Amino acid sequence: MEQITIPLSAVEAISATLWEVAQAKAVVILHPATAVVQTFYYDFARYLNERGFNVMTYDYRGTGRSRGNLRECKVSMADWMEEDVGRVTDWAASRFPGMPLLAVGHSVGGHAIVLSSATRALQAAVLIASHAGVTRTIQATVEKIRVWCMLRLLAPVLCRLFGYMPARRLGIGEDLPGPVMLQWSYWSSLPGYFYDDPAMNAGQRAARVDIPLLVLGFDDDPWANPGAITRLITPLKHAIIERRSFKPADAGVAAIGHMGFFRQRCAKTLWPVVGDWLSENITLPGSEHE
Secondary structure, eight states: OOEEEEEHHHHHHHHEEEEEEETOEEEEEEOOOOOGGGGGHHHHHHHHHHHHEEEEEEOOTTTTOOOGGGGGGOHHHIIIIIIIIIHHHHHHHHHHHOOOEEEEEEEEHHHHHHHHHGGGGOEEEEEEEEOOOGGGOOSSSHHHHHHIIIIIIIHHHHHHHHHHHHHHHHHHSSSSEHHHHHHHHHHTTTTTTGGGGGGOOOHHHHHTSSEEEEEETTTTTTOOHHHHHHHHHOTTTEEEEEEEEEOOHHHTOOOOOTGGSSSSTTTTHHHHHHHHHHHHOOOOOOOOOO
């Protein structure tokens, strides 16, 4: 395991972790969820590394080891998807020239695969619990109200008061840059999420994705329910999509939810689904996907 610092500008850098293996068959980049630090994905990264992949985890700017001064951090969620994902992808391609590049995106990490221009460098990718985060698609009334209050009421007030989103104080994950939280709040109010944001050109960007995608959802996920996942992936008109849904009983666990796939309790049952699929979707130089 090697700690990496990837410069993004004269004053900004991304903290990453690299697992290498001799004669690796591909590189897998793990794009994290919102307010989730890279250490959460370490166990899964080690699993993929044992399967013969070089693996990278990292923290978006303003989070984890890439945090810096949040009051001065002007990065947005759109910047994460394009600039942070793009820089990490470029670094991986430079470190391992000619090696196939793959990605696994969790929640907003999957959004990045949908929208980032860096996706053109990938051979295949997996979206896990990724969905159009529209508040109205949340089915449980209490959860819908809770999320609405957090995104529409608390977020604008707290971001202006503190200069960032103090999520730790609320027990809802890592602190976030103000622009990230406010953009997320805005998108959640739109029927089509970021597809309805005229500044994003999201529909055309999604239509450019033409690689194999494995899209995983879980029946007990309160946010990434089937309808919300469908809203996200419908504009992926040229991607080769395999969509699968799992119940907790399928994995032999009591719950999976939005975060549970990456926990050790799912290692024996669900992790091989992704490990096998990634292995099957590697294109070696001179060959093509069948």
